[in-house]
Amino acid sequence: MASNEFVVPERYEDLTPAPNVDQKTLNRMALRSCWLQSSFNYETMQSGGWLFAMIPGLEKVHTNKKDLAASMYHNLDFINTHPFLVTFVMGIVLSLEQNKVDTQTIRAVRISAASPLGGIGDALFWLTLVPITAGITSNMAIDGNVVAPIIFLIVFNVAQFACRFGLMNWSYKVGTSAIDALTANMQAFTRAASILGVFVVGCLTVTMGATQINLTIPNGTTRGLSAQTIVVSNEDAENFADLAIDTETAEAGAMGVTDPDGNPLTAADAEGNAVETGIVDLGNGMSSVTYGTVTETPVEYSVASTLDSVLPKLVPLCLVLLLYFLFAKHNFTPIKGIVLLLAIGIIGALPFINLWG
């Protein structure tokens, strides 16, 4: 583990734009993109596989070894995109790398282009293609048809590879042709890309941040009076008539029809409506008796609902800001951040703390 964090330079040493990469390299990148999630982890998600897929192109455009190192290092940034659409981002990033754009710009464009693709890809593949093909072929398989799995594999993979190769070529062409207009105003472009980049990270903090403090603190009890109504014979009803309780001091479960002074009580029925207790003669020898039972419900103070009323997703926001502060001002390395979060997670889960609910 490196004790000093590698510093990615703002600009590459060799700023001469490299010639366009050949088709063979693009094809290799598209094939390697199949391994996008090969080192998927919760810190930077697909970054290892992303770098693995980018390497054929990076090797071609960065002949300076120091530049290649810098480029490889910053291509390990957090990235989470759809595995089948990733080549769209790869083509754009490669065209930026090839033109030796500032590293900050490349990083900002990469996160901004990659993040929204997740939803599109999920909608196209997991919510459309797979349910339809797997739905049809599953029923064939249940009927014992051996070709069912084969049909499924063919349809799915034709669609997948059409996306991978098609997007790779298309986005690389778009990227290389649009780059001249952008590099003419490099500073403004870097600024604009960073604006979109931090905007998207702000969005991701909400859409991907699920951490919540589900702590509940017991906060005494509330007393209540719940109403029950029964129908009994008139003789039995008389036994109820002198059931008097003091609702302030009676124990939970005590029943009463009147308070100590003989006035009717006000209790809450099952729907929470207030009803008066008392005995009503129904006229047929039976009486309807409404009495109140003293209830004691424990009150729990929920940290989560208080936090949500301040600002939803407050915990993710605070954690991101805390980590930003540690990385930017205290030269924390990523691995220290990971260890810190592991400690928070496990300590918070200890039975006597139980922060996560």
Add this chain to the structure above:
Amino acid sequence: MDVSIVQIALVFVVTFIAAIDQFDFLESLYQPIVTGAVIGAILGDLNTGLVVGGTYQLMTIGNMPIGGAQPPNAVIGGIMAAIFACSLDMDPNVAVATAIPFALLGQYGVTLFFTLRAPLLEFFRGCAEKADTKGITKWTIVSECILGLIFAVIVTLFFIGGLAVGQQIVDSIPEWLNTGLSQAGNMMKFVGFAILLKIMMNRDMWGFFFMGFGLALIASNIEAIAGPALLILTFIGFGIAFWDFQQQTELKGAVSDGGDFEDGI
């Protein structure tokens, strides 16, 4: 039913491949409809395998890895269901139901694995610093093999040991440790976010970060657009960034145009 060494070895290999394929490569070989048939063929009952695979597949539709969420693990679930049906003569539907706890165990395992795999990235960073492209390939292979081996060993143990082993493993992990690790895993993406912010942030940019945060809160609470929220938000962010780009470049243009303007008057 007696199983031969060859069958155990084949189940091991199939699981190894399926485990890797669930996240990489063709991302379709691991689907229960495929593994069911393959395991069925290995255990000498292709037809049962097909039926179990199809049954399990229908159950998993709508239970896909959407938005980075980990559904019950289809690799372990699908393979175990096929093993139960073919080797214990279970009814396909019962076999699928029996396999669910194993799929949940697999889901736990994957979450845990993704949390613990984060330090592996240090090796990638080490290779990147030296521009060692071969090293990246090496660590990619190592990383995949670890994943494949964990799955293959676990499924093979279940295959040999049966149900009892699975339950024992589930019981041996204390609940709080599980919660703690999965919560930590849940938070780890914030490290990635913070690093990105560190690169892009300067004093002018904080407003855009909080604007993104605020708009995302609104969008994710509107049910109709919560799904594609991120795409919609990116459009908004793009509009703001594009407008800023035009402002910056036109300002520059206006300065040089100043002379022409005076000439005109």
